[in-house]
Amino acid sequence: MRGLKDLKGQIDQFLKQKMSDDIDQDTLAASMEYSVNAGGKRLRPALTLITVQVLGGELTQDVMKAATALELLHTYSLIHDDLPAMDNDDLRRGQPTNHKKFGAGMATLAGDGLLTMAFQWVTDNQLPADVRANLALALAEAAGPFGMVAGQARDIEGEHERLSLEQLQYLHRQKTGALLRYAVLAGGIITEQNQVVKALLAQFGAQFGLAFQIYDDLMDVVGTTKKMGKAVHKDAGEHKNTYPGLLGVHGAQEQLHLVLRQAKNTQAALNEATKRDFSAYDQFLSYFKL
Template sequence: MAESLEQLKDRVTAYLATHLANDIDQPTLAASMRYSTMAGGKRLRPTLTLATVEILGGQLDADVMRAATALELLHTYSLIHDDLPAMDNDDLRRGAPTNHRKFGAGMATLAGDGLLTLAFQWVTDNHLPAAVKSRLALELAKAAGPAGMVAGQARDIEGTGQQLSLDQLRYLHRQKTGALLRYAVLAGGIITAQPEKVQRLLAQFGASYGLAFQIYDDLMDVVGTTAQMGKQVGKDAAEHKNTYPGLLGVAGAEEQLHQALHQARDTQTALCRLTGRSFAAYDDFLAYFKL
Protein backbone atom coordinates (compact mmCIF):
# COMPACT_ATOMS: atom_id res chain seq x y z
CA MET A 1 0.00 0.00 0.00
CA ALA A 2 1.37 3.43 -0.98
CA GLU A 3 2.23 5.81 1.83
CA SER A 4 0.21 8.98 2.34
CA LEU A 5 1.64 12.40 1.61
CA GLU A 6 1.95 13.03 5.34
CA GLN A 7 3.82 9.76 5.87
CA LEU A 8 6.24 10.59 3.06
CA LYS A 9 6.78 14.07 4.49
CA ASP A 10 7.55 12.55 7.90
CA ARG A 11 10.05 10.16 6.32
CA VAL A 12 11.87 13.03 4.61
CA THR A 13 12.00 15.05 7.83
CA ALA A 14 13.25 12.05 9.80
CA TYR A 15 15.96 11.37 7.21
CA LEU A 16 17.14 14.97 7.38
CA ALA A 17 17.15 14.94 11.18
CA THR A 18 19.20 11.74 11.27
CA HIS A 19 21.70 12.31 8.48
CA LEU A 20 22.29 16.03 7.98
CA ALA A 21 24.85 16.51 10.74
CA ASN A 22 26.99 13.61 9.51
CA ASP A 23 28.32 15.62 6.57
CA ILE A 24 29.02 19.03 8.16
CA ASP A 25 32.33 19.80 9.86
CA GLN A 26 31.87 23.23 11.49
CA PRO A 27 29.52 23.83 14.43
CA THR A 28 28.09 27.24 13.51
CA LEU A 29 27.70 26.24 9.89
CA ALA A 30 25.95 23.04 11.02
CA ALA A 31 23.58 25.05 13.21
CA SER A 32 22.79 27.46 10.38
CA MET A 33 22.19 24.69 7.83
CA ARG A 34 20.04 22.74 10.28
CA TYR A 35 18.09 25.84 11.32
CA SER A 36 16.57 26.33 7.88
CA THR A 37 16.39 22.68 6.84
CA MET A 38 14.50 21.64 9.96
CA ALA A 39 12.25 24.72 10.13
CA GLY A 40 9.29 22.81 8.74
CA GLY A 41 7.93 23.25 5.26
CA LYS A 42 5.77 21.12 3.03
CA ARG A 43 8.60 18.89 1.69
CA LEU A 44 6.66 18.82 -1.60
CA ARG A 45 9.67 18.26 -3.84
CA PRO A 46 11.16 15.14 -2.26
CA THR A 47 7.72 13.71 -1.51
CA LEU A 48 6.80 14.11 -5.18
CA THR A 49 9.85 12.03 -6.06
CA LEU A 50 9.05 9.39 -3.45
CA ALA A 51 5.38 9.20 -4.41
CA THR A 52 6.34 8.78 -8.07
CA VAL A 53 8.79 5.99 -7.21
CA GLU A 54 6.06 4.17 -5.26
CA ILE A 55 3.48 4.65 -8.02
CA LEU A 56 5.90 3.11 -10.53
CA GLY A 57 6.64 0.09 -8.36
CA GLY A 58 9.92 1.15 -6.78
CA GLN A 59 10.96 0.63 -3.17
CA LEU A 60 11.73 3.52 -0.81
CA ASP A 61 14.99 2.09 0.48
CA ALA A 62 17.86 4.06 2.03
CA ASP A 63 19.43 4.86 -1.34
CA VAL A 64 16.20 6.24 -2.80
CA MET A 65 15.57 8.25 0.37
CA ARG A 66 19.03 9.80 0.16
CA ALA A 67 18.73 10.73 -3.51
CA ALA A 68 15.20 12.11 -3.10
CA THR A 69 15.88 14.06 0.10
CA ALA A 70 18.83 15.76 -1.59
CA LEU A 71 16.26 17.91 -3.38
CA GLU A 72 15.07 19.35 -0.06
CA LEU A 73 18.64 20.43 0.68
CA LEU A 74 18.85 22.23 -2.63
CA HIS A 75 15.42 23.81 -2.22
CA THR A 76 16.37 25.06 1.26
CA TYR A 77 19.57 26.61 -0.11
CA SER A 78 17.47 28.53 -2.63
CA LEU A 79 15.20 29.87 0.13
CA ILE A 80 18.13 31.01 2.28
CA HIS A 81 19.72 32.88 -0.62
CA ASP A 82 16.37 34.26 -1.80
CA ASP A 83 15.81 35.82 1.65
CA LEU A 84 19.23 37.54 1.79
CA PRO A 85 19.46 41.36 1.98
CA ALA A 86 20.88 41.48 -1.56
CA MET A 87 17.87 39.53 -2.86
CA ASP A 88 14.39 39.80 -1.28
CA ASN A 89 15.62 40.95 2.15
CA ASP A 90 12.94 39.01 4.02
CA ASP A 91 12.70 38.86 7.81
CA LEU A 92 10.41 35.83 8.10
CA ARG A 93 10.45 32.34 6.62
CA ARG A 94 8.06 29.63 7.79
CA GLY A 95 6.99 31.85 10.67
CA ALA A 96 10.51 32.27 12.10
CA PRO A 97 13.36 34.75 11.55
CA THR A 98 15.18 34.13 8.27
CA ASN A 99 18.61 32.53 8.37
CA HIS A 100 20.52 35.77 7.89
CA ARG A 101 18.54 37.40 10.71
CA LYS A 102 19.57 34.56 12.98
CA PHE A 103 23.17 33.93 11.87
CA GLY A 104 24.17 36.96 9.80
CA ALA A 105 24.35 37.33 6.03
CA GLY A 106 27.80 35.79 5.71
CA MET A 107 27.00 32.56 7.57
CA ALA A 108 23.61 32.33 5.85
CA THR A 109 25.32 32.56 2.47
CA LEU A 110 27.70 29.76 3.47
CA ALA A 111 24.81 27.65 4.80
CA GLY A 112 23.16 27.94 1.40
CA ASP A 113 26.41 27.07 -0.34
CA GLY A 114 26.80 24.04 1.93
CA LEU A 115 23.29 22.79 1.27
CA LEU A 116 23.68 23.21 -2.49
CA THR A 117 26.86 21.17 -2.66
CA LEU A 118 25.64 18.60 -0.13
CA ALA A 119 22.60 18.00 -2.33
CA PHE A 120 24.83 16.76 -5.14
CA GLN A 121 26.82 14.67 -2.66
CA TRP A 122 23.64 12.89 -1.55
CA VAL A 123 22.44 12.37 -5.12
CA THR A 124 25.66 10.52 -5.96
CA ASP A 125 26.77 9.10 -2.59
CA ASN A 126 24.42 6.10 -2.58
CA HIS A 127 24.14 2.63 -4.11
CA LEU A 128 21.76 3.42 -6.97
CA PRO A 129 23.04 2.29 -10.40
CA ALA A 130 25.78 4.54 -11.77
CA ALA A 131 23.69 5.50 -14.80
CA VAL A 132 20.82 6.57 -12.54
CA LYS A 133 23.07 8.69 -10.33
CA SER A 134 24.68 10.33 -13.33
CA ARG A 135 21.33 11.21 -14.90
CA LEU A 136 19.92 12.52 -11.61
CA ALA A 137 22.95 14.76 -11.10
CA LEU A 138 22.73 16.07 -14.66
CA GLU A 139 19.01 16.80 -14.52
CA LEU A 140 19.26 18.40 -11.09
CA ALA A 141 22.12 20.64 -12.24
CA LYS A 142 20.10 21.72 -15.28
CA ALA A 143 16.99 22.37 -13.18
CA ALA A 144 18.80 24.37 -10.50
CA GLY A 145 21.45 26.11 -12.58
CA PRO A 146 21.86 29.03 -14.98
CA ALA A 147 19.34 27.67 -17.48
CA GLY A 148 16.85 26.78 -14.72
CA MET A 149 16.10 28.17 -11.27
CA VAL A 150 19.04 30.57 -11.13
CA ALA A 151 18.10 32.01 -14.53
CA GLY A 152 14.55 32.49 -13.28
CA GLN A 153 15.84 34.38 -10.25
CA ALA A 154 17.96 36.57 -12.54
CA ARG A 155 14.91 37.31 -14.70
CA ASP A 156 12.96 38.16 -11.56
CA ILE A 157 15.61 40.67 -10.45
CA GLU A 158 15.93 42.30 -13.85
CA GLY A 159 12.17 42.39 -14.37
CA THR A 160 11.43 44.24 -11.10
CA GLY A 161 9.87 47.57 -11.94
CA GLN A 162 9.16 46.51 -15.53
CA GLN A 163 5.95 45.04 -16.91
CA LEU A 164 6.52 41.60 -18.40
CA SER A 165 4.14 40.05 -20.88
CA LEU A 166 2.21 36.93 -19.91
CA ASP A 167 4.56 34.77 -21.97
CA GLN A 168 7.61 36.35 -20.31
CA LEU A 169 6.10 35.89 -16.86
CA ARG A 170 5.22 32.27 -17.59
CA TYR A 171 8.80 31.63 -18.77
CA LEU A 172 10.22 33.26 -15.64
CA HIS A 173 8.05 31.08 -13.40
CA ARG A 174 8.87 27.96 -15.42
CA GLN A 175 12.51 28.49 -14.53
CA LYS A 176 12.31 30.04 -11.07
CA THR A 177 9.88 27.56 -9.51
CA GLY A 178 8.79 25.07 -12.14
CA ALA A 179 12.23 23.65 -12.96
CA LEU A 180 12.78 22.03 -9.56
CA LEU A 181 9.24 20.65 -9.37
CA ARG A 182 9.60 19.29 -12.89
CA TYR A 183 12.81 17.58 -11.78
CA ALA A 184 11.12 16.22 -8.63
CA VAL A 185 8.61 14.22 -10.67
CA LEU A 186 11.06 13.26 -13.42
CA ALA A 187 13.51 11.93 -10.79
CA GLY A 188 10.98 9.26 -9.80
CA GLY A 189 10.92 8.06 -13.39
CA ILE A 190 14.72 8.07 -13.63
CA ILE A 191 15.10 6.08 -10.40
CA THR A 192 12.62 3.45 -11.60
CA ALA A 193 14.15 3.33 -15.13
CA GLN A 194 10.99 4.29 -16.98
CA PRO A 195 10.80 4.43 -20.79
CA GLU A 196 11.43 7.81 -22.40
CA LYS A 197 7.72 8.35 -23.17
CA VAL A 198 6.82 7.94 -19.51
CA GLN A 199 9.66 10.23 -18.41
CA ARG A 200 8.45 12.92 -20.80
CA LEU A 201 4.96 12.79 -19.33
CA LEU A 202 6.32 12.85 -15.78
CA ALA A 203 8.34 15.95 -16.63
CA GLN A 204 5.25 17.50 -18.21
CA PHE A 205 3.18 16.87 -15.09
CA GLY A 206 5.92 18.38 -12.94
CA ALA A 207 6.18 21.46 -15.16
CA SER A 208 2.41 22.08 -15.02
CA TYR A 209 2.40 21.50 -11.28
CA GLY A 210 5.31 23.90 -10.87
CA LEU A 211 3.54 26.64 -12.81
CA ALA A 212 0.41 26.15 -10.73
CA PHE A 213 2.50 26.31 -7.56
CA GLN A 214 4.01 29.70 -8.46
CA ILE A 215 0.69 31.20 -9.57
CA TYR A 216 -0.82 30.03 -6.28
CA ASP A 217 2.08 31.55 -4.34
CA ASP A 218 1.56 34.83 -6.19
CA LEU A 219 -2.15 34.76 -5.35
CA MET A 220 -1.57 33.99 -1.69
CA ASP A 221 0.74 37.01 -1.44
CA VAL A 222 -2.39 39.04 -2.27
CA VAL A 223 -5.23 37.14 -0.58
CA GLY A 224 -3.34 35.22 2.13
CA THR A 225 -2.10 36.25 5.57
CA THR A 226 1.32 36.21 7.18
CA ALA A 227 0.09 33.49 9.55
CA GLN A 228 -1.02 31.31 6.62
CA MET A 229 2.14 31.81 4.59
CA GLY A 230 4.75 31.92 7.35
CA LYS A 231 6.30 34.96 5.66
CA GLN A 232 5.38 38.56 4.96
CA VAL A 233 2.62 39.03 2.41
CA GLY A 234 1.96 41.98 0.14
CA LYS A 235 5.65 42.46 -0.63
CA ASP A 236 5.38 41.59 -4.32
CA ALA A 237 3.14 44.54 -5.11
CA ALA A 238 5.06 46.89 -2.81
CA GLU A 239 8.32 46.03 -4.59
CA HIS A 240 6.74 46.15 -8.09
CA LYS A 241 7.53 42.50 -8.82
CA ASN A 242 6.04 40.70 -11.78
CA THR A 243 3.24 38.42 -10.61
CA TYR A 244 0.10 36.91 -12.09
CA PRO A 245 -2.28 39.01 -9.94
CA GLY A 246 -0.23 42.11 -10.75
CA LEU A 247 -0.52 41.46 -14.48
CA LEU A 248 -3.99 39.89 -14.72
CA GLY A 249 -5.75 40.74 -11.47
CA VAL A 250 -6.88 38.13 -8.94
CA ALA A 251 -9.60 36.70 -11.18
CA GLY A 252 -7.24 36.43 -14.15
CA ALA A 253 -4.58 34.77 -12.01
CA GLU A 254 -7.13 32.28 -10.70
CA GLU A 255 -8.07 31.43 -14.30
CA GLN A 256 -4.39 30.80 -15.13
CA LEU A 257 -4.12 28.59 -12.03
CA HIS A 258 -7.13 26.54 -13.16
CA GLN A 259 -5.60 26.14 -16.63
CA ALA A 260 -2.29 24.89 -15.19
CA LEU A 261 -4.11 22.43 -12.93
CA HIS A 262 -6.21 21.22 -15.86
CA GLN A 263 -3.02 20.54 -17.83
CA ALA A 264 -1.57 18.66 -14.85
CA ARG A 265 -4.69 16.50 -14.52
CA ASP A 266 -4.73 15.74 -18.25
CA THR A 267 -1.13 14.57 -17.98
CA GLN A 268 -2.00 12.50 -14.89
CA THR A 269 -4.68 10.74 -16.94
CA ALA A 270 -2.24 10.16 -19.81
CA LEU A 271 0.26 8.61 -17.38
CA CYS A 272 -2.42 6.21 -16.11
CA ARG A 273 -3.22 5.11 -19.66
CA LEU A 274 0.42 4.74 -20.74
CA THR A 275 1.66 2.83 -17.68
CA GLY A 276 -1.47 0.95 -16.62
CA ARG A 277 -0.88 2.22 -13.08
CA SER A 278 -2.96 4.42 -10.81
CA PHE A 279 -1.59 7.92 -10.29
CA ALA A 280 -4.29 8.76 -7.73
CA ALA A 281 -1.51 9.62 -5.24
CA TYR A 282 -0.98 12.82 -7.23
CA ASP A 283 -4.45 13.95 -6.14
CA ASP A 284 -3.03 14.77 -2.70
CA PHE A 285 -0.49 17.10 -4.27
CA LEU A 286 -3.08 18.77 -6.48
CA ALA A 287 -5.29 19.33 -3.42
CA TYR A 288 -2.66 21.76 -2.10
CA PHE A 289 -4.11 24.60 -4.19
CA LYS A 290 -6.96 25.94 -2.07
CA LEU A 291 -7.83 29.62 -2.14
Protein backbone atom coordinates in the same frame (compact mmCIF):
# COMPACT_ATOMS: atom_id res chain seq x y z
CA MET B 1 1.47 3.43 -0.70
CA ARG B 2 2.43 6.11 1.83
CA GLY B 3 0.35 9.27 1.98
CA LEU B 4 1.77 12.77 1.91
CA LYS B 5 1.60 13.18 5.70
CA ASP B 6 3.52 9.94 6.31
CA LEU B 7 6.08 10.80 3.67
CA LYS B 8 6.67 14.22 5.21
CA GLY B 9 7.38 12.57 8.55
CA GLN B 10 9.76 10.10 6.91
CA ILE B 11 11.57 12.92 5.05
CA ASP B 12 11.84 15.04 8.21
CA GLN B 13 13.29 12.12 10.16
CA PHE B 14 15.80 11.23 7.43
CA LEU B 15 17.06 14.81 7.18
CA LYS B 16 17.45 15.18 10.95
CA GLN B 17 19.34 11.90 11.21
CA LYS B 18 21.66 12.20 8.21
CA MET B 19 22.66 15.83 7.72
CA SER B 20 25.13 16.10 10.57
CA ASP B 21 27.19 13.22 9.15
CA ASP B 22 28.30 15.43 6.27
CA ILE B 23 28.95 18.79 7.98
CA ASP B 24 32.27 19.50 9.74
CA GLN B 25 31.81 22.89 11.44
CA ASP B 26 29.48 23.50 14.34
CA THR B 27 28.10 26.95 13.49
CA LEU B 28 27.72 26.01 9.84
CA ALA B 29 25.87 22.85 10.88
CA ALA B 30 23.55 24.86 13.13
CA SER B 31 22.82 27.33 10.33
CA MET B 32 22.18 24.64 7.71
CA GLU B 33 20.04 22.52 10.02
CA TYR B 34 18.11 25.57 11.26
CA SER B 35 16.63 26.22 7.84
CA VAL B 36 16.22 22.60 6.72
CA ASN B 37 14.49 21.61 9.95
CA ALA B 38 12.33 24.74 10.17
CA GLY B 39 9.42 22.86 8.65
CA GLY B 40 8.11 23.18 5.16
CA LYS B 41 5.71 21.06 3.17
CA ARG B 42 8.42 18.78 1.70
CA LEU B 43 6.45 18.74 -1.55
CA ARG B 44 9.51 18.29 -3.76
CA PRO B 45 11.03 15.13 -2.27
CA ALA B 46 7.53 13.81 -1.59
CA LEU B 47 6.70 14.14 -5.30
CA THR B 48 9.80 12.08 -6.11
CA LEU B 49 8.98 9.42 -3.53
CA ILE B 50 5.31 9.14 -4.52
CA THR B 51 6.34 8.77 -8.16
CA VAL B 52 8.81 6.02 -7.24
CA GLN B 53 6.08 4.18 -5.34
CA VAL B 54 3.48 4.49 -8.10
CA LEU B 55 6.01 3.12 -10.59
CA GLY B 56 6.73 0.10 -8.41
CA GLY B 57 9.95 1.20 -6.71
CA GLU B 58 10.93 0.69 -3.08
CA LEU B 59 11.72 3.56 -0.71
CA THR B 60 15.14 2.27 0.28
CA GLN B 61 17.70 4.37 2.17
CA ASP B 62 19.48 5.02 -1.14
CA VAL B 63 16.25 6.29 -2.73
CA MET B 64 15.54 8.43 0.34
CA LYS B 65 19.00 9.98 0.14
CA ALA B 66 18.70 10.78 -3.56
CA ALA B 67 15.18 12.18 -3.14
CA THR B 68 15.79 14.31 -0.05
CA ALA B 69 18.81 15.90 -1.75
CA LEU B 70 16.26 18.08 -3.52
CA GLU B 71 15.06 19.48 -0.19
CA LEU B 72 18.63 20.49 0.63
CA LEU B 73 18.92 22.31 -2.67
CA HIS B 74 15.48 23.92 -2.33
CA THR B 75 16.40 25.17 1.15
CA TYR B 76 19.64 26.69 -0.16
CA SER B 77 17.59 28.65 -2.69
CA LEU B 78 15.31 29.97 0.07
CA ILE B 79 18.22 31.06 2.27
CA HIS B 80 19.85 32.95 -0.59
CA ASP B 81 16.51 34.36 -1.78
CA ASP B 82 15.91 35.85 1.69
CA LEU B 83 19.31 37.60 1.87
CA PRO B 84 19.48 41.42 2.03
CA ALA B 85 20.91 41.55 -1.51
CA MET B 86 17.90 39.59 -2.81
CA ASP B 87 14.42 39.82 -1.25
CA ASN B 88 15.63 40.96 2.19
CA ASP B 89 12.98 38.96 4.08
CA ASP B 90 12.75 38.76 7.86
CA LEU B 91 10.46 35.71 8.11
CA ARG B 92 10.51 32.25 6.57
CA ARG B 93 8.11 29.51 7.68
CA GLY B 94 7.06 31.71 10.57
CA GLN B 95 10.60 31.99 11.96
CA PRO B 96 13.41 34.56 11.55
CA THR B 97 15.24 34.02 8.28
CA ASN B 98 18.69 32.45 8.39
CA HIS B 99 20.60 35.69 7.97
CA LYS B 100 18.57 37.31 10.77
CA LYS B 101 19.69 34.55 13.14
CA PHE B 102 23.22 33.77 11.93
CA GLY B 103 24.24 36.83 9.89
CA ALA B 104 24.47 37.26 6.13
CA GLY B 105 27.92 35.69 5.84
CA MET B 106 27.07 32.44 7.62
CA ALA B 107 23.69 32.28 5.87
CA THR B 108 25.45 32.52 2.52
CA LEU B 109 27.79 29.69 3.51
CA ALA B 110 24.85 27.60 4.77
CA GLY B 111 23.25 27.95 1.34
CA ASP B 112 26.54 27.06 -0.34
CA GLY B 113 26.84 23.99 1.89
CA LEU B 114 23.32 22.79 1.16
CA LEU B 115 23.75 23.26 -2.59
CA THR B 116 26.92 21.20 -2.74
CA MET B 117 25.67 18.58 -0.28
CA ALA B 118 22.63 18.04 -2.49
CA PHE B 119 24.88 16.86 -5.31
CA GLN B 120 26.82 14.74 -2.84
CA TRP B 121 23.62 12.98 -1.81
CA VAL B 122 22.35 12.24 -5.34
CA THR B 123 25.68 10.59 -6.16
CA ASP B 124 26.89 9.13 -2.82
CA ASN B 125 24.49 6.20 -2.69
CA GLN B 126 24.17 2.67 -4.06
CA LEU B 127 21.72 3.37 -6.90
CA PRO B 128 22.96 2.23 -10.34
CA ALA B 129 25.75 4.44 -11.71
CA ASP B 130 23.73 5.62 -14.72
CA VAL B 131 20.80 6.54 -12.46
CA ARG B 132 23.09 8.64 -10.25
CA ALA B 133 24.65 10.34 -13.28
CA ASN B 134 21.26 11.11 -14.81
CA LEU B 135 19.94 12.49 -11.52
CA ALA B 136 22.97 14.75 -11.10
CA LEU B 137 22.71 16.05 -14.67
CA ALA B 138 18.96 16.68 -14.45
CA LEU B 139 19.31 18.42 -11.08
CA ALA B 140 22.14 20.62 -12.34
CA GLU B 141 20.06 21.65 -15.35
CA ALA B 142 17.01 22.37 -13.18
CA ALA B 143 18.88 24.34 -10.52
CA GLY B 144 21.52 26.14 -12.58
CA PRO B 145 21.84 28.93 -15.15
CA PHE B 146 19.39 27.26 -17.54
CA GLY B 147 16.80 26.73 -14.80
CA MET B 148 16.13 28.19 -11.37
CA VAL B 149 19.10 30.57 -11.27
CA ALA B 150 18.18 31.93 -14.70
CA GLY B 151 14.64 32.48 -13.46
CA GLN B 152 15.91 34.36 -10.43
CA ALA B 153 18.04 36.55 -12.73
CA ARG B 154 15.01 37.27 -14.93
CA ASP B 155 13.03 38.14 -11.82
CA ILE B 156 15.64 40.70 -10.72
CA GLU B 157 15.92 42.26 -14.16
CA GLY B 158 12.14 42.28 -14.55
CA GLU B 159 11.57 44.54 -11.56
CA HIS B 160 10.13 47.88 -12.63
CA GLU B 161 9.31 46.38 -16.05
CA ARG B 162 5.92 45.04 -17.05
CA LEU B 163 6.33 41.56 -18.50
CA SER B 164 3.86 39.96 -20.87
CA LEU B 165 2.01 36.82 -19.78
CA GLU B 166 4.30 34.72 -21.98
CA GLN B 167 7.41 36.30 -20.43
CA LEU B 168 6.04 35.80 -16.92
CA GLN B 169 5.26 32.15 -17.61
CA TYR B 170 8.78 31.60 -18.97
CA LEU B 171 10.32 33.25 -15.91
CA HIS B 172 8.33 31.07 -13.54
CA ARG B 173 8.95 27.87 -15.51
CA GLN B 174 12.59 28.47 -14.59
CA LYS B 175 12.38 30.13 -11.18
CA THR B 176 9.83 27.81 -9.54
CA GLY B 177 8.84 25.20 -12.09
CA ALA B 178 12.27 23.78 -12.88
CA LEU B 179 12.81 22.15 -9.48
CA LEU B 180 9.24 20.81 -9.31
CA ARG B 181 9.62 19.44 -12.84
CA TYR B 182 12.80 17.72 -11.70
CA ALA B 183 11.07 16.39 -8.56
CA VAL B 184 8.60 14.35 -10.61
CA LEU B 185 11.10 13.42 -13.32
CA ALA B 186 13.52 12.11 -10.68
CA GLY B 187 11.02 9.41 -9.76
CA GLY B 188 11.11 8.25 -13.37
CA ILE B 189 14.91 8.35 -13.48
CA ILE B 190 15.21 6.31 -10.26
CA THR B 191 12.80 3.65 -11.57
CA GLU B 192 14.46 3.72 -15.02
CA GLN B 193 11.38 4.55 -17.10
CA ASN B 194 11.36 4.95 -20.87
CA GLN B 195 11.60 8.34 -22.55
CA VAL B 196 7.84 8.65 -23.18
CA VAL B 197 7.01 8.16 -19.51
CA LYS B 198 9.82 10.46 -18.36
CA ALA B 199 8.58 13.17 -20.73
CA LEU B 200 5.06 12.90 -19.26
CA LEU B 201 6.43 13.00 -15.71
CA ALA B 202 8.44 16.12 -16.54
CA GLN B 203 5.33 17.67 -18.10
CA PHE B 204 3.23 17.04 -15.00
CA GLY B 205 5.99 18.46 -12.80
CA ALA B 206 6.25 21.60 -14.92
CA GLN B 207 2.48 22.10 -14.80
CA PHE B 208 2.43 21.58 -11.05
CA GLY B 209 5.28 24.08 -10.73
CA LEU B 210 3.46 26.74 -12.71
CA ALA B 211 0.31 26.20 -10.63
CA PHE B 212 2.42 26.48 -7.48
CA GLN B 213 3.80 29.88 -8.52
CA ILE B 214 0.41 31.28 -9.56
CA TYR B 215 -1.01 30.15 -6.22
CA ASP B 216 1.90 31.70 -4.33
CA ASP B 217 1.33 34.99 -6.17
CA LEU B 218 -2.36 34.86 -5.28
CA MET B 219 -1.64 34.14 -1.62
CA ASP B 220 0.62 37.20 -1.47
CA VAL B 221 -2.51 39.21 -2.28
CA VAL B 222 -5.26 37.35 -0.43
CA GLY B 223 -3.29 35.36 2.19
CA THR B 224 -2.08 36.25 5.68
CA THR B 225 1.38 36.19 7.27
CA LYS B 226 0.17 33.56 9.76
CA LYS B 227 -1.08 31.26 7.01
CA MET B 228 1.91 31.69 4.71
CA GLY B 229 4.65 31.80 7.36
CA LYS B 230 6.29 34.77 5.62
CA ALA B 231 5.51 38.39 4.87
CA VAL B 232 2.66 38.99 2.43
CA HIS B 233 1.59 41.95 0.29
CA LYS B 234 5.25 42.52 -0.64
CA ASP B 235 5.15 41.85 -4.37
CA ALA B 236 3.23 44.97 -5.39
CA GLY B 237 5.35 47.21 -3.19
CA GLU B 238 8.53 45.80 -4.70
CA HIS B 239 7.12 46.08 -8.24
CA LYS B 240 7.40 42.33 -8.82
CA ASN B 241 5.82 40.80 -11.88
CA THR B 242 3.01 38.55 -10.66
CA TYR B 243 -0.10 36.93 -12.09
CA PRO B 244 -2.53 39.04 -10.02
CA GLY B 245 -0.53 42.16 -10.92
CA LEU B 246 -0.77 41.34 -14.62
CA LEU B 247 -4.21 39.71 -14.82
CA GLY B 248 -5.98 40.74 -11.60
CA VAL B 249 -7.03 38.24 -8.93
CA HIS B 250 -9.85 36.76 -11.05
CA GLY B 251 -7.62 36.40 -14.10
CA ALA B 252 -4.90 34.74 -12.02
CA GLN B 253 -7.46 32.32 -10.60
CA GLU B 254 -8.54 31.45 -14.14
CA GLN B 255 -4.92 30.78 -15.11
CA LEU B 256 -4.52 28.53 -12.08
CA HIS B 257 -7.62 26.51 -12.98
CA LEU B 258 -6.38 26.20 -16.59
CA VAL B 259 -2.99 24.85 -15.52
CA LEU B 260 -4.59 22.43 -13.06
CA ARG B 261 -6.81 21.05 -15.84
CA GLN B 262 -3.72 20.53 -17.96
CA ALA B 263 -2.04 18.71 -15.06
CA LYS B 264 -5.07 16.43 -14.68
CA ASN B 265 -4.88 15.61 -18.40
CA THR B 266 -1.20 14.70 -18.04
CA GLN B 267 -2.04 12.59 -15.00
CA ALA B 268 -4.54 10.66 -17.14
CA ALA B 269 -1.94 10.26 -19.88
CA LEU B 270 0.47 8.77 -17.32
CA ASN B 271 -2.20 6.28 -16.24
CA GLU B 272 -2.55 5.19 -19.86
CA ALA B 273 1.16 5.11 -20.71
CA THR B 274 2.19 3.10 -17.64
CA LYS B 275 -1.00 1.15 -16.87
CA ARG B 276 -0.57 2.32 -13.30
CA ASP B 277 -2.75 4.46 -11.05
CA PHE B 278 -1.43 8.00 -10.55
CA SER B 279 -4.34 9.08 -8.33
CA ALA B 280 -1.75 9.62 -5.58
CA TYR B 281 -0.98 12.92 -7.34
CA ASP B 282 -4.45 14.15 -6.30
CA GLN B 283 -3.18 14.91 -2.78
CA PHE B 284 -0.64 17.31 -4.30
CA LEU B 285 -3.18 18.97 -6.59
CA SER B 286 -5.48 19.51 -3.60
CA TYR B 287 -2.85 21.91 -2.19
CA PHE B 288 -4.31 24.71 -4.30
CA LYS B 289 -7.27 25.91 -2.24
CA LEU B 290 -8.68 29.34 -3.00
